[in-house]
Amino acid sequence: MRDVVATWFGAFVLDGQEVVASYPFPADRSQLLDRLRMRRDGHLAPEETRLVAEHLARGLRSRDRRFVQAGAKPGFGEIPELDPGTYGFDPSWHRELLLDHAEEALRSAWDPSIHIEEAVKALRDLDATRNLLGERLGSWGSRDAPATEEGAGSTDAAARRLATETEDRADDIARPAASLGEARRGLAQLYLSLGAVSTTLEKSLEEQVPREAPNVSSLLGPLLAARLIAQAGGLDRLAKLPASTIQVLGAERAFFEHLRGHAPPPRHGLLFLHPDIQGAPRGSRGKLARALAGKVAIAARLDREGRPLRPDLVSGFRHRTEEVRALGPRRRSTGARRRSRPPLHRASAHR
Numbered sequence: 001m002r003d004v005v006a007t008w009f010g011a012f013v014l015d016g017q018e019v020v021a022s023y024p025f026p027a028d029r030s031q032l033l034d035r036l037r038m039r040r041d042g043h044l045a046p047e048e049t050r051l052v053a054e055h056l057a058r059g060l061r062s063r064d065r066r067f068v069q070a071g072a073k074p075g076f077g078e079i080p081e082l083d084p085g086t087y088g089f090d091p092s093w094h095r096e097l098l099l100d101h102a103e104e105a106l107r108s109a110w111d112p113s114i115h116i117e118e119a120v121k122a123l124r125d126l127d128a129t130r131n132l133l134g135e136r137l138g139s140w141g142s143r144d145a146p147a148t149e150e151g152a153g154s155t156d157a158a159a160r161r162l163a164t165e166t167e168d169r170a171d172d173i174a175r176p177a178a179s180l181g182e183a184r185r186g187l188a189q190l191y192l193s194l195g196a197v198s199t200t201l202e203k204s205l206e207e208q209v210p211r212e213a214p215n216v217s218s219l220l221g222p223l224l225a226a227r228l229i230a231q232a233g234g235l236d237r238l239a240k241l242p243a244s245t246i247q248v249l250g251a252e253r254a255f256f257e258h259l260r261g262h263a264p265p266p267r268h269g270l271l272f273l274h275p276d277i278q279g280a281p282r283g284s285r286g287k288l289a290r291a292l293a294g295k296v297a298i299a300a301r302l303d304r305e306g307r308p309l310r311p312d313l314v315s316g317f318r319h320r321t322e323e324v325r326a327l328g329p330r331r332r333s334t335g336a337r338r339r340s341r342p343p344l345h346r347a348s349a350h351r
Contacts, residue, residue: 001059001060001061001073001075002014002015002020002055002058002059002060002061003015003060003061003062003075003079004051004055004060004061004062004064004067004072005062005079005082006039006048006062006064006066006067007082007084008032008035008036008084008094008097009024009025009032009084009087009089009093009094010022010023010024010025010047010087011023011045011047011048011051012082013051013055013060014079014080017080019082021051021054021055022087023047023048023050023051024047024087024088024089025045025047027088027089029093029096029097029100032093032097033097033100033101033104035047036097036101037101037104039066040101040105042065042066043066044066044067044070048066048067049070052067052070052071052072056070056071056072059073060072060073061073061074061075062074062075063075063076063079111234111235111236111237112212112235113212113213113229113234113235113236114234115208116205116208116209116212116213116226116229116230116235117229117230117233117234119201119204119205119226120205120226120227120229120230121230122201123198123201123202123205126194126197126198126201127198129194130191130194130195130198133187133190133191133194134155134159134191135155136187137155137158137159137162137184137187137188137191138155138158140162140184140187141158141161141162141184142158144176155191156192156195158188159188159191159192160188160192161188162184162185162187162188163185163188163189163191163192165181165185202223205222205223205226206222206223207222209222209223209225209226209229210222212235212303213225213229213235213299213300213303214303214308214309215298215299215300215302215303215307215309215310215313216228216229216235216238216296216299216300216303218299218309218311218313218314219292219295219296219299219313219314219317220271220274220292220296221274224270224273224274227250227270227273228246228249228250228270228271228296231249231250231269231270232246232249235300235303235304236304238296238300238304239300239301239303239304241297241300242297243290243293243294243296243297244293246271246293246296246297246300247267247268247269247271247289247290247292247293248266248267248268248269249269249270249271250269250270250271251266251268251269251270252269254266267285267286267289268285268286268289271289271292271293271296272285272289274292276288276292276317276321277289277292280321280324280325281328281329282329283328283329284324284325284327284328284329287324288320288321288324291317291320291321291324292317295313295314295316295317298310298313299313
């Protein structure tokens, strides 16, 4: 029984400590990287395939799973260290190959939708911060200028008024000191600036999401598609999720409450924001969310592979929507109630 040893520069057959057959790889950096990629994917290199074809009949064993799958027996004996210089390879090439291989793996694993995810998170942070600032501005502005005009009580209107107020206004009841007034104007301008940035982010998402995820965007709309991609952790991960998980994305808290036995299972998460689901009767929303999640699962896989737009996904969901609306919402049965099972202690008493 002879041992097979696979290295970054070739494959070798050993009889004890002696190399009886060598199959070195080509001394070319690109071809060495190809062999390294084949080993990573679990495939045999051409030289390794030739080794198996020529020596398997005599009996081989290896600790490498690839050779075991090719017919060799598993073995875990002591393997001598082979010198790459003996076969014309510079040992420093190994480090360069590993660096190239790592860079290639990082590029292949990179998900460009990470920028969409970060934009959605930034939009959510901006909304939360803007709401806090709006509450404070509304409270502060009402101290010296009660709303008397139509629409003057809205937060945006109050912020615009406070951002442009001047020192010579005589209609204020109790104006703050000059320094506080200046600070309040800056706070109002910050609120308006956050609104402008939020609007810019939304427009950017509406422009970019249809380019990176055209099928998901056509089903959900750019903003909802962006939120679903961010909730899933990227388009790559969304493409790997089953439809049942996509259906409840965004309803994680309700789902865990259901697992604890404190609530019924959620029927939808972020998909509830879709107009066809939000406007449907309560009893039909679960069916529509399930149908939409199935289409989104297909669309995400298509977008992850860079496939073109598939209009039949939208038309298929529209057709399913019409079917569900024609059937109407699910109604509970009005017949006789099912007889409940008697308590355990009563049942045991009649045995």
